[in-house]
Amino acid sequence: MGKKMTIKTFAIEYDSINSKNIFTNGDTINGRIIVEVSKETKIQALIFIAKGEANVCWSEDSEQYNQGFRSSEKYYEVTHHILREARQDGTEIIGKGRHVFPFSYTIPDRKIPSTFKSSIGKIVHKLKAELKQSIKLTKKAKTHFKFVSAADMDTPGLMDPQYGCKDKSVRVFGSGNVSFDVHTKRMGYTQGEGIQVIAGISNRSSRSVKPKFTLYEERSFFAQGQRRVHTNEILKDKLEPIKSSDKKTVTKVITIPRDLPPSILNCSIIKLEYRLKVYLNIKCASDPEIKLPIVVLPALEAPSHKQPPPSAGFGFEPFGNPNPAPLGMTPPLQVAPRPVDPPPPYGACAAPAMNPSVNQYGQYENKF
The missing domain is CATH 2.60.40.640 (Immunoglobulin-like)
Structure with a gap:
């Protein structure tokens, strides 16, 4: 014993x-x-x-x-x-x-x-x-x-409106071009808050296009001068197709999950960032896309x-x-x-x- x-x-x-x-x-x-x-x-x-x-x-x-x-x-x-x-x-x-x-x-x-x-x-x-x-x-x-x-309210651009625009020519199995622009009211949102996305779409092509939305995270790791990046989709959504020769302004609210971890921007070797990707799904063609930064703030x-x-x-x-x-x-x-x-x-x-x-x-x- x-x-x-x-x-x-x-x-x-x-x-x-x-x-x-x-x-x-x-x-x-x-x-x-x-x-x-x-x-x-x-x-x-x-x-x-x-x-x-x-x-x-x-x-x-x-x-x-x-x-x-x-x-x-x-x-x-x-x-x-x-x-x-x-x-x-x-x-x-x-x-x-x-x-x-x-x-x-x-x-x-x-x-x-x-x-x-x-x-x-x-x-x-x-x-x-x-x-x-x-x-x-x-x-x-x-x-x-x-x-x-x-929440760090001193983050540059946190409360500034975000904007992006894109043009795309349709040449395979179709003709013409598509253009669209995307607006959000600001970059920073708290957990559980809705992001109002306004997209103006001008479809001057011979094909229909379908607006789609993806919120995803980007994890970056830094060591010895190298960077490693992992991305992961958080949620997806879509709207009804925009017909050929049609022009519309559409609005979509993307709600940030309440349990989504807040952004990490104050660490030099690990960063957790979010992006909102808005793109037009066009059959038999590459999809034009716009990415806007999103900062998720904690609802403590x-x-x-x-x-x-x-x-x-x-x-x-x-x-x-x-x-x-x-x-x-x-x-x-x-x-x-x-x-x-x-x-x-x-x-x-x-x-x-x-x-x-x-x-x-x-x-x-x-x-x-």
Whole structure:
């Protein structure tokens, strides 16, 4: 039989802030680090870390070589010692049982990119706890939180009207030409908002043309001077055909899905952009098209409750007991209120019940 583990539970968790559990610039995250030990235990340090960063990684194969591309960017990293060294030997003692160390962290109120995840790039925001014991390895726990950057109303051209025009000659199985122009009121729209598209179409050809609309995303990744682009269609729509020798002005409202991630324009190695493509479908001919940029702005939800001000043991003043126990004595237990509405796992919409003994992925993480 192996020796019974001294540390039975080591976890970090945080409280929900609203029904979607989405944080934004300047929000405060209240949570706790949980340490449960089977006997009186010496602790060298208990550390809280908050971190926001982006990483990109992909490889390209060719007949001559296999080349990898990597890049990273850090937005903030805050480290704070919760248990400070109180003894001459550089350790602290905690008693047998379950100990709860509350924390309160305020997200920087500056331009920081939103949470994002794909196969070759991601932007993550996470909270981490490290428990260091003399001689022994450091024990780690972490959890991610979903961050959505507040709308940047200083984006150039955000509220400007968008316009495009195109001419097309029809020569295969037909004759004549087609011309059309497209207008939208502005470039920026919030999640769930409708984009009113006005298209003026002049069909001076011998064929009918069908107006079609596609909203798609363009994901760009940058590393070592290279760019990799992925596109994906979000939605499609169409209108009735415009007959030969007919001229019409048509209007179509394209509604942005409420759950569509907001544009990411403030990260130098990952960009999430949207385009509205309007084109005329002509049989047996290439389709003339116009692409207009669309910036999707977040429709952020206000906190569901007023966040309590930091009290003793909260914030980035000294954590834990401000008056350490005498040498060899166990410091008093600190208890933080349990979260009323546990946060969901990273990237999920619904939250399972939180198990304080593990992180939100159901397991301990051994590396950051």
